[in-house]
Amino acid sequence: MELNAIQDSFERVAKRQKLSSSKSKELIIQVGNEIEQALARIQSGSDSTVSVDQKTVLTELKAKLQVVGSHTHLEGPQRELNTNLSRHQKLLEKGLHPDISRACVNADLDRHILNQIIICHFYFEGLFDIVDCLIKEAGEPEAVSLRLQYQEIHQILEALKSRNLEPAFNWVAANQERLKESGSDLELKLHTLHFVDVLQNQGRAEALRYAKTYFAPLASRHMNEIQRLMCSILWAGRLDKSPYPDLVDPIHWETIAEELMRTFCNFTGQSIRDPLSIAVAAGMEGLPTLLKLANVMSAKKQEWEAMRQLPVPVELGKEFQFHSIFVCPVSRDQCSEENPPMLLPCGHVLCKQSINKLSKGNSRNFKCPYCPEDASVAQCKQLCL
């Protein structure tokens, strides 16, 4: 799509519109002037000796206005404006997809399910006041426990933005067991941030006191990191020129926020990425292909609706791949439990049905279609992807 062409075409419309409205203004002023002049002539007649006949003046005015107001002034620019307006509309329709709903199977999506999905999305984004508004307007029930969960994490993240670690520490303390189980070093990372903060803003003595209180319990698991931190005390006040300039990098505040969110989602069983964003983004990637398909299939509307599988692949980026799918390079079939992928001795993989065909129903050895190596069914191994 040529955005520039659209922009140019729009500016042409805007120019014509200005021209047309300035013509309208001129016309109004001109008609006004003529009438005022006539008015003045009639009025001047009242105090002069020369008698002016109002009838004559009005008739002259009528004749003049009939010429002025014959609309020819307006018609020209207006016609050009109209031409440009319809040209721009056509350009939009040609350059973009005028109706993306053509690619819809037209399944009626349940409004309540949609609203619930949207509510979860807003929780994920921390837009709690918008959820309140939506719940009220749409009359949807509130997901109280989900809300509390997300409120907690968003309070933690909000506090982090103003460099307040307290809510994060509270959460870590409350979830200590699970964090330990999962081998997370969140606690150390939070203490590191706090320690550096203390060292920079409150000096060595405070930093030492902090280290004594909090590092000891972590020593057994994170000796190296703690040694680095203790050494950094020597460079108090000029950490950026120390061997440990990375300690003062503000990026840590962002990564810790991400990690907190990730751990939080893990513990609460939520997806780390917002599912609605994923689905809509996948729709954006898939729609162009589906629209092409809709153009080709326009004559077969029923088939479109009864379709169990799309007739063409819709290629999505790798951020949308959640499942291992094996398509047999020989039969082009998607593998399933009944027809699993099999590893040949040469390392190539075919589906079980293809191997059965090649070996004539397990009756003889066959050659791999990719390399001339011989194989027997017994040598093939079923794969679990």
Added chain:
Amino acid sequence: MSSSPMEVDAQLPNGNSIAAVAAAAAPPSKFGKLAESLKLEHQLLRVPFEHYKKTIRSNHRSVEKEVSAVISGVSDAADSDLSRDEAVNQLSSLVSRLQGLKRKLEEGNRTEHLQAQKCRTRLEHLECAELENMSEWNSTRLKRILVDYMLRMSYYDTAVKLAESSNIQDLVDIDVFLEAKKVIDALQKKEVGPALAWCADNKSRLKKSKSKFEFQLRLQEFIELVRADNNMRAISYARKYLAPWGATHMKELQRVMATLAFRSSTECPLYKVLFEEKQWEFLADQFKQEFCKLYGMTLEPLLNIYLQAGLSALKTPFCYEDDCTKEDPLSQEAFRKLAQPLPYSKQHHSKLVCYITKELMDTENPPLVLPNGYVYSTKALEDMAKQNNGKITCPRTGEVCDYTKVVKAYIS
């Protein structure tokens, strides 16, 4: 899913083949993808343009109308015998009428200017979409789509709040939908006045698209008169407002006229339905459709279109298995229900996602097979071997083996 429901090379009646679409669907470059996705934004550019066009037209019309009214006022004055004072009065009133018109025109120009600015803002918004800021741009787009959904569902407060909090007021059409709100609210209160006024406002365009919305409104008014047993008024109403539609919609007209005989208490299903409450809901829906058509919007909310396409592209039989990863939207019950009537995606190429790292395996990070037949990515197994003295533990079966025992699989 062993065979596809349709032959890959099926020839369609219009001479195009599905294979051609499949070929065109070959993975486009990232840049091509971006350009393709911008082409989906017709509504974003079209709606403010339609709004702008409408303002231009109505401004122009009011100038034309007023100027010819003034001119014919002069004619009238010239043609009648006026005294001097009468003439002066008449002309002065025309002059002030013109001044009023000039003010109105200036105000109209300001509106035009604002709307043109809105059109430009949207073009600029599309222009600033680049690969570097894609994630931010995508999240704005999702917000836009959600505001569109709220507006179409008549959740106006939520729409306004969301637009304000994300600072995208110029990228959504709240003002346009507020115009629709008046009509919808009235229809819900069983008033057709605002809807008829809207029809009159857009008369020529509705006629062009052969809309019969106005006829439907008139029919409903007639039905209400019959319901109230106001038969004489109903008949004169029909003569005035329904008869003109006779030429094109005779059948419907006859059916509705028959209600005069059947009355609102009728049990005859053909006529009973005309008296049902849901006729008003139907009118509101009908209005929404006409309204969207007029502004060049899609009839479905954008959210529904994007979701259907996205869920279909994501839908595989694996999504419905118990061990579906929670990162897949289709692991959630709500999304599964939405996707239920949609077709499955089709795959032409194998895609292996490592069970351990969740990353896509490719030539850089090829799949390896354990002696038990389970497949993991090279990266995952290398890491595991390094940490465990060359031992691999299959995370799904718990079996232990040596890293040296794994073999490479070639998957094309």
